[in-house]
Amino acid sequence: MTSDSTTTPLDILATAEDWKASGRNVALATVVETWGSAPRPVGSHLVIDDQGNFEGSVSGGCVEGAVVSEAIDVIDSGKPTVLEFGVADETAWQVGLSCGGRIRVYVEPVGPSAA
Amino acid sequence: MDFSLLTALNKERSERRAAVLVTDIGTGAQRLILRSADTSADPLHEELQRRFRSGKSGMVELDDGTSAFLTVNVPPPRLVIIGAVHISQALVPMAEIAGFDVTVVDPRTAFATEERFPGGTLKAEWPEDVLKSTPLDPYTAVAAVTHDPKIDDIPLIEALKSECFYVGALGSWKTHGKRVERFKAAGLSDAQIGRIDAPIGLDIGAASPAEIAVAVLANIIFALRKEAGGLQ
Numbered sequence A: 001m002t003s004d005s006t007t008t009p010l011d012i013l014a015t016a017e018d019w020k021a022s023g024r025n026v027a028l029a030t031v032v033e034t035w036g037s038a039p040r041p042v043g044s045h046l047v048i049d050d051q052g053n054f055e056g057s058v059s060g061g062c063v064e065g066a067v068v069s070e071a072i073d074v075i076d077s078g079k080p081t082v083l084e085f086g087v088a089d090e091t092a093w094q095v096g097l098s099c100g101g102r103i104r105v106y107v108e109p110v111g112p113s114a115a
Numbered sequence B: 001m002d003f004s005l006l007t008a009l010n011k012e013r014s015e016r017r018a019a020v021l022v023t024d025i026g027t028g029a030q031r032l033i034l035r036s037a038d039t040s041a042d043p044l045h046e047e048l049q050r051r052f053r054s055g056k057s058g059m060v061e062l063d064d065g066t067s068a069f070l071t072v073n074v075p076p077p078r079l080v081i082i083g084a085v086h087i088s089q090a091l092v093p094m095a096e097i098a099g100f101d102v103t104v105v106d107p108r109t110a111f112a113t114e115e116r117f118p119g120g121t122l123k124a125e126w127p128e129d130v131l132k133s134t135p136l137d138p139y140t141a142v143a144a145v146t147h148d149p150k151i152d153d154i155p156l157i158e159a160l161k162s163e164c165f166y167v168g169a170l171g172s173w174k175t176h177g178k179r180v181e182r183f184k185a186a187g188l189s190d191a192q193i194g195r196i197d198a199p200i201g202l203d204i205g206a207a208s209p210a211e212i213a214v215a216v217l218a219n220i221i222f223a224l225r226k227e228a229g230g231l232q
Helices: A012-021 A064-077 A090-094 B003-014 B045-054 B086-097 B127-133 B149-161 B173-185 B190-194 B209-227
Strands: A026-035 A045-049 A054-056 A081-086 A102-109 B019-024 B030-034 B058-061 B067-073 B078-082 B101-105 B140-144 B166-169
Touching: A012 A026, A012 A045, A012 A054, A012 B003, A026 A064, A026 B058, A026 B067, A045 A064, A054 A064, A064 A081, A064 A102, B003 B019, B003 B030, B003 B067, B019 B045, B045 B067, B078 B086, B078 B149, B086 B101, B086 B209, B101 B127, B127 B149, B140 B149, B140 B209, B149 B166, B149 B173, B149 B190, B166 B209, B173 B190
Parallel strands: B078 B101, B078 B140, B140 B166
Antiparallel strands: A026 A045, A026 A102, A045 A054, A081 A102, B019 B030, B019 B067, B058 B067
16 A cells, blocks of 8 residues: 555645644645746645644645745734745745746645634 | 534545535535536536536536636545556555555455555455445446456446446456347347456557556556546
């Protein structure tokens, strides 16, 4: 069962369930559209808690910081949002991802926001 | 995402069942579509069926001008090898590295030993018994390599009747010719029989058991990525 994505530590949807079940406030970010040579495919997930802990990735590391801070707002407000990033900006170039891609990321709270 | 929806989705995934989460990214409204569900009345029916085949997530435009995101979850590909033979000893680790869940089935206890197949992939049972508990699904490949019709035929016939994405059988053209006659007599159509990859594997002149394993895995990946529409 080495390749069963539901049993690996990097299974983000399972991690989201575990974190929520253990009482943490959680948001889930999903890459919903990409243009150009985006580093992570559509459907990639990042799970974030309200302390800024996260697992997974929506890019090669260049926009996760921004997604995490937006996700904390989403946990507070309980309202989903859509973020858009050009991956070829200055920050991306500095971390070695001058790939020229753009991505849209959907960020949603997990569970009733009051929970 | 509602927590109950997340747990329902994860349950489907852990049971090797495909499911699509439909998210209206304008309103945040979501619903979960199981592969087993009848979607014929759903406005997204054709799109959903296509996504279950391709395994690819993506945006879809709806008739009312809004757009939804489809998070498509299909199981990791599985390879069922009939025959705990020398080729299988090479094919198991190769297929596992390539990301497959691998099961080896062989009722012959001289072949089916833990020493030859460490790691829990082995079932020393008749294939027909194993198939009762773990039926073949569209995300499964079957490779029959025992050379023995008593062992190979039933799982091959079951595989050809199922939706599994690859069916391969070891044996020369002559051996395969006899197999075709038996399968016709068993009531299979030419189209069903034509799905069999035989002689098995991509023609790379493979000579040793390990090389044959490479050839078999190559054709399984071809079927998965090219013919089945690019399962993730």
